[in-house]
Amino acid sequence: xxxxxxxxxxxxxxxxxxxxxxxxxxxxxxxxxxxxxxxxxxxxxxxxxxxxxxxxxxxxxxxxxxxxxxxxxxxxxxxxxxxxxxxxxxxxxxxxxxxxxxxxxxxxxxxxxxxxxxxxxxxxxxxxxxxxxxxxxxxxxxxxxxxxxxxxxxxxxxxxxxxxxxxxxxxxxxxxxxxxxxxxxxxxxxxxxxxxxxxxxxxxxxxxxxxxxxxxxxxxxxxxxxxxxxxxxxxxxxxxxxxxxxxxxxxxxxxxxxxxxxxxxxxxxxxxxxxxxxxxxxxxxxxxxxxxxxxxxxxxxxxxxxxxxxxxxxxxxxxxxxxxxxxxxxxxxxxxxxxxxxxxxxxxxxxxxxxxxxxxxxxxxxxxxxxxxxxxxxxxxxxxxxxxxxxxxxxxxxxxxxxxxxxxxxxxxxxxxxxxxxxxxxxxxxxxxxxxxxxxxxxxxxxxxxxxxxxxxxxxxxxxxxxxxxxxxxxxxxxxxxxxxxxxxxxxxxxxxxxxxxxxxxxxxxxxxxxxxxxxxxxxxxxxxxxxxxxxxxxxxxxxxxxxxxxxxxxxxxxxxxxxxxxxxxxxxxxxxxxxxxxxxxxxxxxxxxxxxxxxxxxxxxxxxxxxxxxxxxxxxx
Numbered sequence: 001x002x003x004x005x006x007x008x009x010x011x012x013x014x015x016x017x018x019x020x021x022x023x024x025x026x027x028x029x030x031x032x033x034x035x036x037x038x039x040x041x042x043x044x045x046x047x048x049x050x051x052x053x054x055x056x057x058x059x060x061x062x063x064x065x066x067x068x069x070x071x072x073x074x075x076x077x078x079x080x081x082x083x084x085x086x087x088x089x090x091x092x093x094x095x096x097x098x099x100x101x102x103x104x105x106x107x108x109x110x111x112x113x114x115x116x117x118x119x120x121x122x123x124x125x126x127x128x129x130x131x132x133x134x135x136x137x138x139x140x141x142x143x144x145x146x147x148x149x150x151x152x153x154x155x156x157x158x159x160x161x162x163x164x165x166x167x168x169x170x171x172x173x174x175x176x177x178x179x180x181x182x183x184x185x186x187x188x189x190x191x192x193x194x195x196x197x198x199x200x201x202x203x204x205x206x207x208x209x210x211x212x213x214x215x216x217x218x219x220x221x222x223x224x225x226x227x228x229x230x231x232x233x234x235x236x237x238x239x240x241x242x243x244x245x246x247x248x249x250x251x252x253x254x255x256x257x258x259x260x261x262x263x264x265x266x267x268x269x270x271x272x273x274x275x276x277x278x279x280x281x282x283x284x285x286x287x288x289x290x291x292x293x294x295x296x297x298x299x300x301x302x303x304x305x306x307x308x309x310x311x312x313x314x315x316x317x318x319x320x321x322x323x324x325x326x327x328x329x330x331x332x333x334x335x336x337x338x339x340x341x342x343x344x345x346x347x348x349x350x351x352x353x354x355x356x357x358x359x360x361x362x363x364x365x366x367x368x369x370x371x372x373x374x375x376x377x378x379x380x381x382x383x384x385x386x387x388x389x390x391x392x393x394x395x396x397x398x399x400x401x402x403x404x405x406x407x408x409x410x411x412x413x414x415x416x417x418x419x420x421x422x423x424x425x426x427x428x429x430x431x432x433x434x435x436x437x438x439x440x441x442x443x444x445x446x447x448x449x450x451x452x453x454x455x456x457x458x459x460x461x462x463x464x465x466x467x468x469x470x471x472x473x474x475x476x477x478x479x480x481x482x483x484x485x486x487x488x489x490x491x492x493x494x495x496x497x498x499x500x501x502x503x504x505x506x507x508x509x510x511x512x513x514x515x516x517x518x519x520x521x522x523x524x525x526x527x528x529x530x531x532x533x534x535x536x537x538x539x540x541x542x543x544x545x546x547x548x549x550x551x552x553x554x555x556x557x558x559x560x561x562x563x564x565x566x567x568x569x570x571x572x573x574x575x576x577x578x579x580x581x582x583x584x585x586x587x588x589x590x591x592x593x594x595x596x597x598x599x600x601x602x603x604x605x606x607x608x609x610x611x612x613x614x615x616x617x618x619x620x621x622x
Contacts, residue, residue: 041122043067044096050185050221051213052169052176058092068116070097078104082302086353089298095216096120099224101302105234106227118223131219134192140405143418147402150187151194154203154240155281167285168210185218186210191401192222197229203243203281204236211283211297224301233377234304237280242380244387247273247280249379250309253371258317265316269331278335279312287339288315292349299353310370314356315342322346401425404436404604412439414466414475414597420501424464427507428479429495432462434604441598448567450486450549453598457484460600462610466501467563467570468594469584475501476572476583478551478561484544484598492541496551498560498580508560508580510541510552539577552578558589567596 043066047056063084065072071080081101089097096119103110103118117123139145150157164186169176176182189209193199205225212221228235237243251271254262265271278286284293299307319341327337341347358369402421405412415421415437425433440463441456457463463484466477479497499507540553552560552575560575561583571590572583584591601610 041120043121044093044119045121045124045216045220046092047095047215048217049214050217051178051182051210053178053182054176054214056091056215060090060092064090064093066093068113068120070116078302082299085298085302086357087350088295091215091294094294094298095220098212098215098297098301099220099227102224102227102235105302105304106231124219127219127223128217131222134196134222135188138192138195138404140407141416141418143416144402144404144421145184145188145418147418147422148187148191149401150190150206153190153194153199153205154201154243155206160206163282164206164210167282168207168214182213185213189213189218189222189225193225193229195401197226199229199238201240201243202236202238203277204283207281207283207285208236211285211293215294231304235300236305240391241384241387243280244273244391245380245383246305247276248383248386249376250276250280250312252379252383253309253376254313254316257313258320261317261320264320264328265334268328268334270334272331275331275334278338279308283308284312284315287335288342292342295349295353306370306373306376309376310356311353314352318347318352403428403433405599406436406438406602406607408439410439410442410445412437412597412599413442413444413595414468414501415464415599420475420505423499423501423505423507427497427499427505427509429497429509432601432610435601435610436604436607437464437599438602439597440600441596443567443596448596450544450546450565450567453549453567453596454484454486454544457598457600459483460598460609462601464599464601466595466597466599467561468596469570469588470592470594472584472588472591474503474584476561477501480542480551482542484542484549486544486546488545490540490543492551494541494577496541498552498575498578498583500583508578510577511579540575552576552580563593563596568593 046058049056060066063071071084081104085097085101100115100119103115104112107115118127135145139148150160153160161183164183165175165179169179169182186206186209189212190206193205193209199205209221209225212224216224229238232238233242237246251262251266254265254271262271265275269275273280278284284296288296296307296311299311316338319338322341322344323334323337327333327340356369402418403415403425405415405421415424421437424437428435440460441453446452446456461481461483463480464477465480466475468475477499479495479499480492481495482492494510497507497509499505540559541551543550543553543559547565548562550559550562554574554576556573558571558573558575560572560578560580562571564570569590570584570593572580573589574580574582582589602608603610
């Protein structure tokens with residue numbers, strides 16, 4: 001910190017004097033009739049369990065303050081904060097201190113007054129407003145929230161959900177009453193983390209988020225993760241290579257500092273990256289008591305990843321000393337042994353922390369009880385080369401989420417529900433999944449005619465047309481890869497899709513049957529004529545005349561989906577290439593059409609149409 005202050009042109013002494021001057025001035029301003037000394041907004045926010053609704057002790061022990069400065073009458077420095085955090089933060093202040101500690105690390109040049117304000121009631125509305133803006137941007141409709149799922153940060157979503165319920169929401173064999181609301185809060189924060197902060201890989205994140213939510217609201221938990229992501233290398237790995245190098249570095253430190261424990265772990269497979277999951281994926285949750293995990297978070301928020309290495313190594317050394325032979329036979333048995341010892345009376349967490357930081361009894365034993373951070377970072381950088389060689393080229397799983405939509409003057413109807421937009425996202429070709437919908441034509445507003453349909457679609461290349469089938473409750477449709485326009489030609493390409501949106505969503509992408517096409521090279525005349533007719537039908541992607549539009553065709557002249565000129569009648573039959581079933585049902589080849597809506601696709605990240613610039617030469621020879 002002194003080095004950073006020197007870079008900023010502020011010497012430590014000057015900084016301390018500046019803080020005292022500002023505090024005095026602030027106190028003078030606060031002690032007015034409008035804002036007395038006990039003005040509510042000056043107080044720290046109290047911890048609240050959003051995940052499970054547990055009751056949190058709101059009493060403060062001596063030495064802690066309910067408002068800034070945190071340690072009245074003491075040197076309120078970073079060193080003092082670290083020392084107090086190692087002794088344990090009062091449960092009532094964990095929400096405030098965790099957040100301000102993270103902000104202190106992420107914004108080293110920010111004044112202490114501004115940093116402390118993040119933990120006070122004065123900042124609550126600001127954080128809540130920011131969080132609500134994030135939610136509004138991610139979930140344009142309430143059904144989008146209901147459809148959201150826990151993203152994959154390197155661990156499958158269902159596995160994360162089950163582990164959170166088992167390890168965070170279950171006590172004495174009973175699941176907490178707030179399970180569903182707690183899981184929804186966790187889902188929203190993790191979903192926003194992936195979509196807004198761009199974190200794709202971070203196995204530690206689900207358990208860290210659950211721990212944050214156990215003492216703070218969603219807005220503060222998201223703010224913590226946001227600030228941590230700005231100093232990611234200080235807190236957690238954000239790629240598979242970084243994750244592997246962290247695990248390898250931990251193993252290297254174990255071999256150097258506690259060789260006997262490292263040897264036992266290596267023999268049973270507990271020192272491999274997969275074997276270290278209880279630490280580098282679950283953040284000690286599966287092996288320590290919950291109260292001890294929270295104590296580690298107390299230190300972690302101000303000291304970062306180093307506490308994982310420092311406490312992790314000594315915990316394993318201590319528990320290994322009390323293990324029995326059968327607990328050293330496999331990685332699973334080893335971690336069960338660690339848990340058994342860590343939950344026993346021989347495991348004294350306060351004593352362990354003191355030993356980890358160089359204290360022997362009441363005396364300070366060594367200033368170098370653990371390697372410096374710069375040395376650990378050097379080992380990590382070296383191990384990244386090793387990690388690059390063993391990292392598998394696995395495909396990152398995409399988060400299944402509904403297409404977003406743009407709220408315009410015309411309310412959307414057929415794609416309003418998130419379940420329908422989730423199906424549309426699954427139906428679209430891969431390159432169009434990161435898009436959102438904008439309604440450009442509605443028969444309820446623009447009139448029921450092909451002329452208006454063409455006019456409204458004139459500037460849109462990639463569109464989704466949704467058709468309501470009257471008296472059935474069904475919605476069917478088609479995805480077009482070219483601009484709908486009146487022409488005698490057939491156009492479009494093999495990315496066109498026919499689908500039924502509801503009930504029983506199903507899509508029918510176009511597939512070229514190469515084997516049948518190759519047969520044209522060796523057939524007689526009659527068979528050749530029939531095959532050529534089929535081949536022509538195979539490529540009837542988009543057809544748009546003055547009296548109808550359609551997609552797909554067969555040798556009998558029927559269409560995969562066809563709408564007549566007034567958009568009131570429709571028909572559907574099996575089409576070559578799409579190989580679809582009649583979209584409205586086998587017993588309803590022709591049907592009455594209700595509402596018709598057309599959406600074009602906008603890029604999710606900037607809201608611009610994916611079609612690019614308008615083609616001025618389009619239709620020159622139509």
